[in-house]
Amino acid sequence: MKGKLRKNIPTLIILIIAGEMIYTLPYFRNYYYDVFLNAFQLTNTQMGTLGSAYGVCCLISYIFGGYVADRWKTKHLLSISLFATGILGFTLLLYPPYPVLLLIYAAWGITSIMTFWVALIKAVRSLASENEQGKAFGFFEGGRGAAKIIESALVLGLFAFLAKQLSDKLALTSVIIFYSVMCILLGFMIMLLYKEPVNNNSDEIKEKSNKKFDWAILLRILKMPTTWLAAILILTSYAMINSFYYITPYATAAFGASTIIAAALGYFSQYCRPIGSFGSGIIGDRIGISNMVIIGYCVLAIGLAALIVLPGKPSFILLLLVFIAIIYISMYALQATHFAILVEGDYPVEITGTVAMPLMIIGYSGEIFMPIVAGACLDHWSGTDGYKVLFSILLGLTIVGLITAIIWQRVTKEKRKAIVLQKREMIAS
Missing domain, CATH: 1.20.1250.20 (MFS general substrate transporter like domains)
Structure with missing residues (x-):
């Protein structure tokens, strides 16, 4: 067990970036509020309802997220969540009408929480031994903060440059493409790098953890x-x-x-x-x-x-x-x-x-x-x-x-x- 977290640092870094990037698509509208509003021809009430649709599905997802995380392999859940989130991001490039936007945001509440968040917590826990859990989650949360600082600065710079050279809508399109591509790339990276932990617990827990769900x-x-x-x-x-x-x-x-x-x-x-x-x-x-x-x-x-x-x-x-x-x-x-x-x-x-x-x-x-x-x-x-x-x-x-x-x-x-x-x-x- 010695140095388990150190051996898994590359995987932890990927999980950190994934844990930050998957939430950029549901939330980036807040940073480019006026541009998003005009590009999709929304009212302020409709804009707020998008957040409500996402929030309601997140709440439902919190309830069932544990069930999902213990039933399917962590690697598959993380990768599929990132793929689905990125693909939904690409649908924004069609600049669909409000009802379709509402469905996209509701779907993100599922792909970023139900099939992702608890699986991500489980993955981070598995990368460290019992006496390294503090470091694992400290680096995870701190890394997400650092990733947010870097990501927001880069994307804001990209948006500002393209908005000046082209138009606000094309600049917004570039932001959507960037976030969507990053989610899909991270999905592939997790599929390649993350290894499911070996179950070293008792036969009873092994047997129960393999069931669909044990009440x-x-x-x-x-x-x-x-x-x-x-x-x-x-x-x-x-x-x-x-x-x-x-x-x-x-x-x-x-x-x-x-x-x-x-x-x-x-x-x-x-x-x-x-x-x-x-x-x-x-x-x-x-x-x-x-x-x-x-x-x-x-x-x-x-x-x-x-x-x-x-x-x-x-x-x-x-x-x-x-x-x-x-x-x-x-x-x-x-x-x-x-x-x-x-x-x-x-x-x-x-x-x-x-x-x-x-x-x-x-x-x-x-x-x-x-x-x-x-x-x-x-x-x-x-x-x-x-x-x-x-x-x-x-x-x-x-x-x-x-x-x-x-x-x-x-x-x-x-x-x-x-x-x-x-x-x-x-x-x-």
């Missing part, structure tokens, strides 16, 4: 307290990930930040992402994933508390930037531990899909209710008060997450001791 395994997972604790950890930290973009308008409203500075604060999150993710992975494997989670919640709580009490004056804008950096880094550090911490819960890699079902349904539900909560806060309380109430709610969820992490440590005490012992034996050998 007994799901029932056993639901009875484990670690399942519900992990779901709460994802829910409380993902709520911040769903709400951090409200920091940008808050900076404008409370601190008088200019539009350019406010936009820069939004992009700043992507530069903090690799720092938080890489750091979380490396430190987590050294001190224990759950210890890293506790630190992450503590730092996030400090950042949110400071954001709430900091006086809204232009002279404090630099101090605001420091606290925002603390929030972003800790937020992404926690995101990197969402599935790395499963190793302490003693879940075999072979049933990752089944484990992920309740975790994603509960954990990612913040994607549905947090925008509603935020909107209600901003509508009910005028000025900056609404933002402070929202940040106070997030602070409360952070404290709940911290308490949950402490309980997690007590429940997983024996498994964590076994992981430490295994690490010492590996170092000794």
